Every structure is written in structure tokens, then in C-alpha cells.
Amino acid sequence: MYQYYVYGLAVHSEVELPFTERETAVPDVTIAEGSTEHAFGPQAQAYGLWRAERGALRLEDPQAGSVLVRGGRSVTLESRDCDIIRVFLTGSALTALLQQRGLLTLHAGCVSTPAGAVAFAGDSGAGKSTLVYEMLRRGYPLVADDVTAIRTDEAGMPIAEPAYPALRLWQETMTRLEVGNEEATRRMPGIDKFVVPTGAIEADPVPVRAVYVLNPEPTEHIALEPLGPVEVFNALIQFNHRERMCYAQGLPSEHFALATRIARSVSAKSVRRPVEGFRIGELADAVEADFLALPR
Numbered sequence: 473m474y475q476y477y478v479y480g481l482a483v484h485s486e487v488e489l490p491f492t493e494r495e496t497a498v499p500d501v502t503i504a505e506g507s508t509e510h511a512f513g514p515q516a517q518a519y520g521l522w523r524a525e526r527g528a529l530r531l532e533d534p535q536a537g538s539v540l541v542r543g544g545r546s547v548t549l550e551s552r553d554c555d556i557i558r559v560f561l562t563g564s565a566l567t568a569l570l571q572q573r574g575l576l577t578l579h580a581g582c583v584s585t586p587a588g589a590v591a592f593a594g595d596s597g598a599g600k601s602t603l604v605y606e607m608l609r610r611g612y613p614l615v616a617d618d619v620t621a622i623r624t625d626e627a628g629m630p631i632a633e634p635a636y637p638a639l640r641l642w643q644e645t646m647t648r649l650e651v652g653n654e655e656a657t658r659r660m661p662g663i664d665k666f667v668v669p670t671g672a673i674e675a676d677p678v679p680v681r682a683v684y685v686l687n688p689e690p691t692e693h694i695a696l697e698p699l700g701p702v703e704v705f706n707a708l709i710q711f712n713h714r715e716r717m718c719y720a721q722g723l724p725s726e727h728f729a730l731a732t733r734i735a736r737s738v739s740a741k742s743v744r745r746p747v748e749g750f751r752i753g754e755l756a757d758a759v760e761a762d763f764l765a766l767p768r
Contacts, residue, residue: 473485473486474487474488474489474493475493475494475495475496475499476489476491476492476493476494476636477491477492477493477494477496478491478492478566478634478635478636479566479570479575479616479621479633479635480621480623480633480634480677481500481501481573482494482496482498482499482500482501483499483500483501483502483503484496484499484501484502484503485502485503485504486504486505487503487505487549487551487554487557487561489503489558489561489562489636490562490636490637490638490667490669491636492634492636492637492673500545501544501545501546501547501569502545502546502547503546503547503548503549503561504546504547504548504549505548505549505550505551506548506549506550507550508530508538508539508540508548508549508550509540510528510540510542512525512528512530513525515722516720517719517720519716519717519720521533521564522564522717522720524568524717524720524721525720525721525722526721526722526723527542527543527544527572527721528540528541528542528543528721529541529565529568529572529720529721531560531564531565533556533560535552535553535556536551536552536553536556536557536559536560537549537550537551537552537553537556537557539557539560539561539565541565541568541569541572542572543572544569544570544572544573547561547565547569549561556660556661559659559660562636564714564717566619567619567713567714567717568714568717568721570619570621571714571718571721571723571727572721572723574623574726574730575621575622575623575633576621576622576623576708576712576727576730576734577619577620577621577712577713577714577718578593578619578620578621578622578683578708578711578712578713579593579594579595579600579618579619579711579712579713580592580593580594580600580616580618580619580620580683580711581600581601581603581604581616581617581618581620581639582604582614582615582616582617582620582632582680583607583608583612583613583615584612584613584614584615584674584678585612585681585763585764586764586768587681587682587763587764587766587767587768588678588679588680588681588682588766589615589620589632589678589679589680589681590680590681590682590683590759590763591620591632591680591682591683591684592604592684592759593620593683593684593685593686593707593711594685594686594687594711595711597688598686598687598688599686599688599745599752599755600617600618600686601617601618601639601640601641601645602641602645602649602752603686603752603755603756603759604617604639605639605641605645605649605651606752606753606755606756607756607760608639610760613672613673613674614634614635614637614639614670614672614673615632615635615673615674615678616632616633616634616635617638617639617640618640619713620632620635621633621635622680622730622734623730624730624733624734628733628736628737629679629737630679630680630733630734630737630738631677631678631680632677632678632679632680633677634673634674634675634676634677634678636673637669637670637671637672637673638667638668638669638670639667639668639670640659640665640666640667640668641656641665641666641668642665642666643664643665643666644664646666646668648750649752651668655668655669656668656669680734680737680738681738681739681763681766682738682740682741682762682763682766683704683707683708683738683739683740683741684696684740684741684742684743684759684762685699685707685711685740685741685742685743686743686745687743687744687745688745688746688747689744689745689746689747690746690747690748691744691745691746691747692746693744693746694743694744694745694746694751694754694755694758695743695744696742696743696744696758696759696762697741697742697744698740698741699740699741699742701735701736702735703740703742704734704735704738704740705731705732705735707740708731708734708735709727709728709731712727712731739766741762743758743759
């Protein structure tokens with residue numbers, strides 16, 4: 473039995489995962505092999521590889537096997553391909569689990585700064601992981617890559633829970649950034665996207681101070697434009713990771729309430745950047761100057 477700590481949760485797993493190892497007597501979540509059969513009710517919804525209802529989601533792939541996530545506490549798997557099942561466990565299944573536990577799953581990378589946690593949200597290909605990698609090179613600890621899980625504390629302040637010490641980078645990006653791939657592993661067969669260990673991650677939950685929405689555009693200049701609370705709320709809804717799963721699990725009202733609280737508490741800006749060229753240093757300079765100017 474492997475013991476891990478991820479997104480603020482103690483996990484006991486029968487499957488080896490790229491999470492931070494930490495011994496705990498009582499787990500918040502268990503991951504075990506077994507039957508993934510589940511009697512879904514008439515209100516269940518299906519989309520692509522998954523089927524869901526409130527409190528339960530089942531992922532199934534003809535080649536890889538299936539995963540059942542229930543009650544925010546248990547993950548059961550029937551595996552035919554351990555490598556692909558591991559992708560499910562660290563991707564959609566983990567997102568479903570966090571949603572069931574009431575966290576907002578923002579499609580964003582996140583680092584810890586002197587001002588607090590700052591998240592970089594955007595569509596796939598917007599440059600989130602690339603910007604996170606550049607921030608790591610500048611000495612800012614990793615909080616999360618791809619999915620930033622946010623809750624609120626008793627005072628209503630948004631808190632980001634640390635994920636696990638790895639980034640997901642495309643081969644082209646790794647080449648441009650001169651990232652060594654000795655320890656990198658291909659995320660999916662036939663796809664040039666790799667999981668790159670970072671070696672370290674922020675140890676404790678971090679208050680979220682800012683969200684930057686990355687928008688690649690046919691423009692020559694990088695520009696940061698402030699977003700109002702309504703625009704921030706819309707961005708949190710738009711970039712909810714696996715939004716369809718959240719709704720299918722009957723959680724939209726909880727998600728909207730959480731997004732409303734977060735939108736009132738964070739600084740947010742739209743970041744327009746040129747779609748052409750690889751100007752990561754210039755982009756990081758602009759964002760870094762902005763979050764270092766936040767009041768502390």
C-alpha cells in the first residue's frame with residue numbers, strides 16, 4: 473500500500489502514483505482494485521468515456537479499463553493497461569474526486585510567490601505549463617500544474633492546495649526550454665506530451681492572491697488588462713477543469729457559490745500575448761512585475 477499526500481488529502485493507494493509520499497494512519501482517500509460496477513440512476517449523464525451522477529463518476533476505456541470515483545473518498549479501478557489507467561487517476565478521476573469534495577478545479581498552473589499563490593488559467597495550449605516552468609526557474613515554488621484546486625477558509629479567503637511535483641510539457645516546449653528528458657515519461661502513447669518531475673513542491677496550502685488568464689492572440693505586444701469581479705467569476709466558470717463532469721455530478725450550485733467567493737477576493741488580469749513566436753521570458757517578466765507589485 474502506497475501512502476501519499478496530494479491536494480491536502482492523505483491517500484492510501486494500491487497503485488504507484490507520482491504524488492508526494494507521506495505516511496498517515498487514517499486516509500482521506502483510498503485507491504484500490506476491484507469492481508467498478510455502479511447502479512446509476514435515471515438522472516445520470518454520459519459524455520465520451522464517462523458516466524456520472526451526484527456523488528459518483530465512472531470512466532471507461534476499452535483498452536485501459538475503468539475507474540469509479542465515489543463520495544470524494546474512494547477510487548476503484550479495473551485495469552487492463554496500468555500506464556493509461558494511471559493517466560486517468562492523475563487526470564479526470566482526480567478532478568472528479570476534488571469536485572466531489574467541494575473544491576474548485578481551475579484549469580490552471582500555479583506557483584507560490586511572496587504575495588501568495590498566483591494561478592495562470594487558460595485553454596489547452598495557452599502556455600500555462602510553460603509559464604509555470606519559467607517561474608520555477610526563477611525560484612518560485614510549484615503549487616500545481618494543469619489543475620489548481622481551490623477552497624475557501626473560515627474567513628472566506630481562497631486557498632490553493634499543493635498538487636504533486638510534476639509538470640506536463642510538450643516535446644517542442646521541452647526542446648525550446650532545454651528541458652532534459654532523462655526522467656520524463658510520455659503521458660499517453662503516441663502523444664508528444666511528457667510528465668516532467670520537478671523534484672520539489674510547496675509544502676503547505678497557500679492563499680490565492682491573483683489569477684492571470686492567458687489569451688494568445690494575433691498581436692505584437694504583451695498586455696495585461698484588469699478584470700472586474702463579474703469577469704473573474706466568468707473566467708472561473710469558463711476554466712473549470714472538466715466542467716461537464718462537475719455539472720453531471722450535480723455540483724453546479726456549489727461550484728457557482730465557491731466561484732463567487734473567490735472572485736470577490738483575488739486580483740485578476742487578462743494577459744494578451746502574441747500567438748506567434750516563443751517569448752516566454754518577456755511574458756514572465758510582465759506577469760512577475762505585476763504580482764510583485766501586489767500589496768502584502
